[in-house]
Amino acid sequence: MSELEAARQWKLQRNILPRPQGEIRAIRSDERPRSFGITSYEELFTPRQLLVLGHAFQWIREKVREERIRRALELAISNSLATNNKLCGYATDYGRLSALFSVRGYSIPALMVELNPLHDTAGRGTIAACIERVAKSDSKQVRRHIWDYQANQPVANTFAFERAEGDSWVGLKNAASASGIDSIKKVDVAVFDPPYFDFIAYDELSEFHRAWFGELELAGEPLLPKSEDPVRSFGSQLGRSLNEMVKRARGNKPFAFTYHSSNPEAWEAVGLSLDYAQLAVTQLWPVRSDGHMGHHSNPGNCEWDVVVVCRPQAGTAKLRFVDDVDSWISHMKPLHVNEADVRNFRFAIQMAKSRFAKAL
Ligand SMILES: C[S@@+](CC[C@H](N)C(=O)[O-])C[C@H]1O[C@@H](n2cnc3c(N)ncnc32)[C@H](O)[C@@H]1O
Structure with missing residues (x-):
């Protein structure tokens, strides 16, 4: 036409x-x-x-x-x-x-x-x-290549997931204010990917899609650092979201999320959020993330995420965190780690050190 x-x-x-x-x-x-x-x-x-x-x-x-x-x-x-x-x-x-x-x-x-x-x-x-x-x-299986450090190359892995029949739709809720919603069931496991303190206004971008559905109102306040007090505002809002997750946990499985930033304040805010929700870090390791995304990679961007595994402090005992940035990097060879990621790792480890513990 x-x-x-x-x-x-x-x-x-x-x-x-x-x-x-x-x-x-x-x-x-x-x-x-x-x-x-x-x-x-x-x-x-x-x-x-x-x-x-x-x-x-x-x-x-x-x-x-x-x-x-x-x-x-x-x-x-x-x-x-x-x-x-x-x-x-x-x-x-x-x-x-x-x-x-x-x-x-x-x-x-x-x-x-x-x-x-x-x-x-x-x-x-x-x-x-x-x-x-x-x-x-709409599949119960995914195939992903994962770096196998014994074979020193990427190896294909297939993961299978069980899904309850009739309960397969994803429910989206504002994380920090979910407790008033009775329809949210207890959770078995929480694996998530919060915003990275990077001022990406997901709510403004998603409006482009929501406008077609007449859904311009948001479910609640998006998680973004506030310019007047970025660390504390982000930390306490993420902390409230983590608190909701802890309240809804069914068993005693750990929680895990990915995060990255070469900005020390971003990791400081994560530390505050864990303290707010009384969580201890029980594992921490790097995982390759956006490296494949061509135009996103430039020397100033992180190409690795850090997986943060945490548990309620009450069921843990303090432990010394023995890894450091150098030991991580030597384990990752021959994969490349740029300057931004060296900072990312350093601030992540710094954040985790005083909060590290083992599950009892
Ligand atoms: C780093 S992205 C995660 C992207 C996701 N892993 C994916 O692949 O689509 C962070 C997400 O958190 C969402 N978000 C921001 N504030 C939130 C809040 N208060 N409650 C729940 N989700 C929120 C954003 O809309 C964004 O989709």
Whole structure:
């Protein structure tokens, strides 16, 4: 469809199709995309994209009766928004489309491209590819390559997960205020990935997707450092979230989360949060993270996460933490550790030393 025809059709159909609603909030921590002159979510799409996406959502709502299939399809179309909008660029070095938020924020690409969302073989980002991706994620097995330090090379591992029938949808809640919600059951295990004290305003970015669902309100306060007292504000809010997790734990399994930062304050805040929730660190080790993400890796970025395993202090006894940055790095050879990660590891170990313990 030509641009002119699409614009004419959108004018005719705009009021009967689902579309992104609302203004882009003016009070925000990242001034983009308002600083580009874009003030409504609708402006981020061409009329052609609005027509295809609007019809897709409408078709799902009208035709798909079974709720779990409807939600899966809506998730797939929501996913396709990132590859079908005006801020998609062409990554010449990778020879493919780069999706919105691949640099964790709105950015104007050097070379804008519009994907044909209905193309059969255009690869990731088409509607078919996004549906395929959601379908594939509905699996009880995942295969991941893991560095085997005896073999000194990556080795494929398959992990299998059990899932209770009829209870398979992910529930999203604001972590720090979940205790008032009775429907949240006890948890067997908590493995998580909190924000990294890095001021990525996930709530502002997710608004781009939520705008299509008329869900501009957040469930609660996002976890972000506050500019007037970053360490204490982040530490106490994360601490309240950890506290909720401890209250809901069914057995006495440890909790584990990944974190990284080359900023000492970020790790100081994690220490405060553990103290707030009366948790001790019972294990700590590095894990390779964003290294594969090409354009994210530059010398200033961490490529390793640190896994922090913790337990309620009450069931632990103090223990000396014997590893140090050098011993970690020598274990990791021949994998590379950059300057930012040396700092990341140093501050993580510093944080854990005074809180290290063994389970009784
Ligand atoms: C580092 S990201 C984790 C990403 C996740 N591992 C994934 O692969 O999608 C941190 C996540 O925490 C969420 N978040 C921020 N504040 C939160 C809060 N108060 N309660 C629950 N989640 C929150 C953000 O929206 C973001 O998705």
